Each structure stands twice: as structure tokens, then as C-alpha cells.
Amino acid sequence: MMAALGQQITGALRGSCRRPGFRRGCQASLEQQFQTLRLDSGANQKRLMTTGDYSDYQRAAEEQINAAPPLDLNSLRLAKHARAIPVSPSYFSRQSQFNDSYIVLQKLAQSFKNLPRIPTSDVERVNWSSLENIRQVLGEPIRASDYAKCMKLVKDLHAIHPQLKVKSVVDALEFFKHHTQGFTNVAKPIPIDKFGRAVGVGKRKSSVARAWVVEGTGEIIVNGKTLAEAFGRVHDRESAIWALRATDRVDKYNVWAVVEGGGTTGQAEALTLAVAKGLMAHEPALKPALRRAGCVTRDPRKVERKKAGHVKARKSPTWVKR
Amino acid sequence: MSVPNCMRCLTRPSAVATAALRPFTVPVSVSLTAAGRVAAFSTTPAQQATPQKGSKTPAGRMDARIKRMANGHVRVGKRLHVGGKKGGTRPKAPLPGERKAYRKRIQLSNSNALPVKDLAELDGEHMLSEKNVAKVLSLPTAVIDQLRTVEAFKPTQTWGLFRDPSLLIRPETVDLMNRMQDSVANKQTLRLVIDGDKLTGKSILLLQALTQAFLKDWIVINIPEAQELTAACTEYAPIPGTEPVQYMQQVYILKLIQAIRKANEKVLSRLTTAYAHPELPQHIPVSSPILALANAAKEPDSAWTVFSALWKELSSNIRGRPPILFALDGLHHIMKISKYRNAAFDLIHSHDLALIKLFTDYLSGQASLPNGGAIIAATSRNNCPVSASLELALEQRLATQNGEEPPAKKPYFKGYDSRVEGAMKSAQVLRIKGVSKLETRSLMEYWAASGLLRTTVDEVAVSEKWMLGGNGVLGEMERASLLTMRL
Numbered sequence: 001m002m003a004a005l006g007q008q009i010t011g012a013l014r015g016s017c018r019r020p021g022f023r024r025g026c027q028a029s030l031e032q033q034f035q036t037l038r039l040d041s042g043a044n045q046k047r048l049m050t051t052g053d054y055s056d057y058q059r060a061a062e063e064q065i066n067a068a069p070p071l072d073l074n075s076l077r078l079a080k081h082a083r084a085i086p087v088s089p090s091y092f093s094r095q096s097q098f099n100d101s102y103i104v105l106q107k108l109a110q111s112f113k114n115l116p117r118i119p120t121s122d123v124e125r126v127n128w129s130s131l132e133n134i135r136q137v138l139g140e141p142i143r144a145s146d147y148a149k150c151m152k153l154v155k156d157l158h159a160i161h162p163q164l165k166v167k168s169v170v171d172a173l174e175f176f177k178h179h180t181q182g183f184t185n186v187a188k189p190i191p192i193d194k195f196g197r198a199v200g201v202g203k204r205k206s207s208v209a210r211a212w213v214v215e216g217t218g219e220i221i222v223n224g225k226t227l228a229e230a231f232g233r234v235h236d237r238e239s240a241i242w243a244l245r246a247t248d249r250v251d252k253y254n255v256w257a258v259v260e261g262g263g264t265t266g267q268a269e270a271l272t273l274a275v276a277k278g279l280m281a282h283e284p285a286l287k288p289a290l291r292r293a294g295c296v297t298r299d300p301r302k303v304e305r306k307k308a309g310h311v312k313a314r315k316s317p318t319w320v321k322r
Numbered sequence: 323m324s325v326p327n328c329m330r331c332l333t334r335p336s337a338v339a340t341a342a343l344r345p346f347t348v349p350v351s352v353s354l355t356a357a358g359r360v361a362a363f364s365t366t367p368a369q370q371a372t373p374q375k376g377s378k379t380p381a382g383r384m385d386a387r388i389k390r391m392a393n394g395h396v397r398v399g400k401r402l403h404v405g406g407k408k409g410g411t412r413p414k415a416p417l418p419g420e421r422k423a424y425r426k427r428i429q430l431s432n433s434n435a436l437p438v439k440d441l442a443e444l445d446g447e448h449m450l451s452e453k454n455v456a457k458v459l460s461l462p463t464a465v466i467d468q469l470r471t472v473e474a475f476k477p478t479q480t481w482g483l484f485r486d487p488s489l490l491i492r493p494e495t496v497d498l499m500n501r502m503q504d505s506v507a508n509k510q511t512l513r514l515v516i517d518g519d520k521l522t523g524k525s526i527l528l529l530q531a532l533t534q535a536f537l538k539d540w541i542v543i544n545i546p547e548a549q550e551l552t553a554a555c556t557e558y559a560p561i562p563g564t565e566p567v568q569y570m571q572q573v574y575i576l577k578l579i580q581a582i583r584k585a586n587e588k589v590l591s592r593l594t595t596a597y598a599h600p601e602l603p604q605h606i607p608v609s610s611p612i613l614a615l616a617n618a619a620k621e622p623d624s625a626w627t628v629f630s631a632l633w634k635e636l637s638s639n640i641r642g643r644p645p646i647l648f649a650l651d652g653l654h655h656i657m658k659i660s661k662y663r664n665a666a667f668d669l670i671h672s673h674d675l676a677l678i679k680l681f682t683d684y685l686s687g688q689a690s691l692p693n694g695g696a697i698i699a700a701t702s703r704n705n706c707p708v709s710a711s712l713e714l715a716l717e718q719r720l721a722t723q724n725g726e727e728p729p730a731k732k733p734y735f736k737g738y739d740s741r742v743e744g745a746m747k748s749a750q751v752l753r754i755k756g757v758s759k760l761e762t763r764s765l766m767e768y769w770a771a772s773g774l775l776r777t778t779v780d781e782v783a784v785s786e787k788w789m790l791g792g793n794g795v796l797g798e799m800e801r802a803s804l805l806t807m808r809l
Contacts, residue, residue, distance in 0.1 A: 217785075218785035218786075218788065218789055219793060220789055226756075226793045226795070227789060227790060227792050227793070228521075228790075228791055228795050228798040229519075234790065234801060234802045234806045237790050237802065238790065241789055241790070245786060248782055250782055250785040250786045250789060251781050251782055251784075251785035251786075
């Protein structure tokens, strides 16, 4: 019984049928089919000739056939399911990078779930890739919900105590970091030279100002001139010293400044920023006050370029009927 | 001849005829052609009611546009104006010269400003003492009138913001006043040019000199705007018998004599003439009052002769003659070719104008005042014609005063004027700059006391205004804090 089963399995694996007498009957019926055909071509003549030797060939073959050895079923590990399951769950998705990374994260989160996390405020700040960004980088249609779940894991793993964070976690998180890290980009501090000067640079419109700020009694020289000579408009003069005025430091510092480019308003407001930066070099604690006074952020507006087909940047030529 | 009343009017009794009988007349339309007939009551505006024909009132002008019907009826009422000027109620245009008078008016007091308490009045000694530096002092009323007469106040100055005109004493003021004092003591002539950047207070310093001269009973002659003499805006004529020809400016000089007479009346009334002046149109015997001499100038034609005689008397080396202050503002205007032309239609040099020649002779040191006195000129930097020689001379004098090497002429520059160089060859130069923070503080306290400055005057506020005013330039500080007030 066992032997018969073994033969069947072997046959199944070889892909052939070993039923006795089947082959001969089959051959006979084939012969009959050939006979019924009207064969008159040269090729068929030849074929008929070869069929004349077939019985000799068969006889020789039957003498050489040996049965396959019986299989040891114990050595075979049969699959649980009828169909094989792929190693990666991403096997069936065409683009699988995100999913793979997500799975890695899930496994890591599972295995390191008992490690201590540090408070959110102490966690190193990182610019994570946004959904839009990660979609573009990978070229995969990522669902927002998947992304959100993924980022939750990312932030959880990122909060693991740095001394306990293993390399596999660090490597896995690397995948989700934005390519530019704003928080690591720290501005170079402005030095104060041996004469006590700090030079700040400010820009506005087309003007560039450099201001050397030094502790003093409140004198200002702009391009070798006094403030009144440099700026005819009182408003511009007030703009130029606005950083000092907003922080009540008018009588504490002297300023020697060089401004070039642009018009009077641009120059005056470039000076605001330049003086503010110089002042921040002396007193970094003034930064919030200066920011509230609008002396920290550069106004990015510039002259809009002229466009082809327009009279100016946006002005269109007058409409003329033909 | 058309009937005086229209058909509609005829339907009712005439307004005049029934005025006494019917005082409660409803609006009655009265024919305007019936001259002298006046409605007792009308709802039409008075302007449109009965204009006098051909009168220059707005209503009269409107009369020309009133539609008159053939039968004498007048359509008065709202008319449709399409385009063009609307209505006949155009405001009256100012008379010729009225606008300029408004622009040039000098207001020395403002009743809306608070009076400043404890403000000392200037006397002859205040401006001589160093300890009064950075103090604000008020001008005495008598001197204000005198200063007004010699036109020492300028319309651009901010007198009109304060209750009373007051002055800030600066170190330069004390310096100048002491130099003036020394000139009298040594019987020498102080020849000085006040120079400085725009709005630094040159004219005010000149005004302080004039004030001091009035307080010290000097004789004061002031030319408030030198450009009036050289811009060809006043009459001129050659002075007969002069070689090279000099020109007098009769009308201006007549006005100047009257100003001298009025401003210095107190001093002049004490003086008598020492010379006979046969050239005068009027006989003035020796030992007659000098005021009589000044009064002799009645006509522009004789003005220069009288002025020459007056100057001869005042500048003569006689005991008891008071010192003279001869001041001029706008020096650049007399250091160039004037706009006047001679008989050959060539431009006349400013120094050929007799009055200016008199001034430059004393400024250059060719002539001197035997009883002491001062010749002071102030430059004006806003209205400042180009004068390379004057600029060079100012730099050279300043360098020499400071013990430095004076700058040389540019070798290939042709714009120099030898007459200007001659006039400026030995004058002193007083260059003024911005005021110190102490003076700024004093001035700001005065502003605050007058109710013009509404911030606390502390170190920060003083520094800020000082900085905004271009490191203490007085006029700029006034601009930054008073003239651009955000109330």
C-alpha cells in the first residue's frame, strides 16, 4: 500500500503517468489516427517510414526503465497551506520601499517598546520628511493615514533614551529624515573684535548695509555723514535707529555704518537690520525684543521682474480692437 | 419796451404795491429789470435775489449768466451745468502781493503755547558769561521790536510755535559776544564770517549778535537777505563821479535808512552831526541831531547821499560815537557777479554795488571802525550760489586759525574771483556745528515747558533727538521733534 502511494507521488513529481498498458493503447490509437489521414506529402512518407521501426525502439526502452527509489516522507516538509506565503508582506505591492520601512519600524517598536522614553521637550529636534516630500522622493502613492501611523512610530522610537538607542533604530529613522535639517543649521555668532565692535549686515530691497556697533554715547555716522545729512526724511532717520530706539539703547552705543544700493527707504531699513544684528552680538538677550520690533527678519520682497508681453511686471498693454 | 412784470406776476398784485397790505406773502418772483424794486420776503438766496448790474460781487458776476426772456421774465433757479466750472461762487482771489505777505509773515508769539515760567530775560551780560551756556533766555520786548525792524527774524524760523521768542546760549554765542566786547575795548573792528552746515543756527547766532548790540547800545545796520541786493530785484543807478562806476540801490537804501533810524532811535537821538554835508538836498547844520540827518532821506534819489553822510558821521573818529554792528546774512550772494547790468549790458560785479562795496571794504580790513565794532556776515547753506573763491577762503582761514597748512588753490581751475579773495583775505571764520547733549537737554526742556514736546525729557529722549537731528543740528532737531509732531 505504502509502495503504491510512493510510486504515485514520484510519478506526480515526475509529471508522468505510470499506469500499465496505457502507453501502448495510446500508441495504437495514434497509429489509427495516422492511418485515417490522407498522407501524400514527402514528409509524411518519411514519417510513415519511421513509424515502421517504432516497435523495436520501444522494446529496447522497456528493458532500461528503473523505478525511482521510495520517498522518505518524514524527510519532506510539507507546506501547511496549499499556496506558499511570500517572505515579505510587501511582496504583492509593486512599490514597496515605504511599506518595508514601515514594517521595519513596527518590528522595532514592538521589540523596544519597554525601553525608556525621554520627555518630548528634551528630544533632539529633527525635520521629518513631510508626506508630500516622501511621496516625491519615493515615487510611491502613500496614504496619508499610513504616513500618520508611521510618523507616530517614528516619533515614538526617536524618543528612546539616546544612551539606549541601538544602531538599528537610528538607521531605520534615518529613512524618514528630511534631506535638509534646519535645526542643525545654527547661525554663526557675530564676534566682537578687540576694539569692541560688532559688525552686522542687513538688507532690504536692493540695499545692503553694514553697521559697526560699539558701546558709546549715541553717535551715528552713515557713509561718513551724520544721520541728518544721510537721510533727508525724518521717517528714514527713525527707521535707521529703530533697533536702538525700540530697545532703549539709543544712548548706549555708537554706530558707524556703510550703506549702498537702492533708494533712501531701502537704505534706512537695511540699516535697521544691520544695527539690530550688531546690537544682538553685544546683547543676545535683546533678540525677542528686537523680533517684536521687526528688526530681525529680513523683508524678502524685491522688485518683481518685468515679463515679456507686459509693459511692466504685471501691467498689460492697453487693449486695442484690432 | 417790455413790460416790467411777466404775465404770471400780473396775475397777482405786485409785491411792492401790496407789501404793506400782505406781510405774509408767499414767495413772489420779482422782475430783476425793475431796478429798485425789492421783495419784502423771498426764499431765493440773497445772492441771487437782486444783484447790482455790473457789480464785482459774485452775485453781480452771476447776473451776466441769468437767462432773460424776451418779455423781461428772468429764469432764476437751479441750472444744469455740464462740464466747465460750476457756479458763480468762486472764492475771492488774493490781492497781488497778499500771498507773498502771508508766506513771509513773521509770527513771534503763539497764545496756544504755554508760557514758560522762570525764564530770565536777556540782558547785556548774560551772553558774555560761560556759566550761562546751555540756558534758554527770553528776549526783552524792546529788543524784539528793534530786531523786527531790522528784519532779524526769518519766516523759516520757528518763533511762531512758542509764547515768547527765546534764545539758547551756546558756547559759540559766548565766544562771539566776547569777541565783540573785546573789539570795543580795543577799539578794533571784528571782522567775522559765521559758517556752518545747513540749519546749524548761523542766522540765529547773527540774531544773537544783533541782540547783544542792541542791548549794549551799539548802532546796528543789518542786511537781512543779501540776495535782495544782487538778484536785480531792486532799482539801481550809477553814482555820478565814481571811477570805476559804482551803483547805488536807492529804494533799498531808503528802506535801510528808515530801518536804521527806527531801530537805533534811542542811540541816534543822543548824537549830533560833526560835519557839514553840503551835498545833501536839505541843509543840515553842524551839531544838529543825527536823527534829522536820517530824516533827510525822503526820496529814493537822495537816499545814497544821505546814507553816505550818515555813515561818515557814524564811522568818524569822534569821541562818544557808539560802536557799530554791520551785519549781513547770505554772504555767498555778494561774493559773485550780480544780475545787474551796466550801460554796455555787461554784468556788474557785486562789489561794484556801493552798499556791498562798503561792507566788503570793512570785511577785508581796508577800512576800519575807529570806535570799535563788528562786521559780521553769515553764510546761508540752503540758498547758496557757487563761489569757489569764498569756499576756498573759508577753508584757508579756518585752517590758519587751527594752525594747519591752508589748502592751496586748484592750479587749473578758472572760476576763482580775485575780488572775493581780497574781501576775504583776513576775516575770521567761526564755524558752528551741532550742539552738545547738555544744550539739547536744555532746549528740549524748554520745548516741553512750552507744551510742544510731550515726552519725558530724559537721557534716552535727549540722545534720540540729538541723533535724529544729525548729531545735534538745531534745525534738524526742531524738524524731527516739533515740525513732524505726532499728536
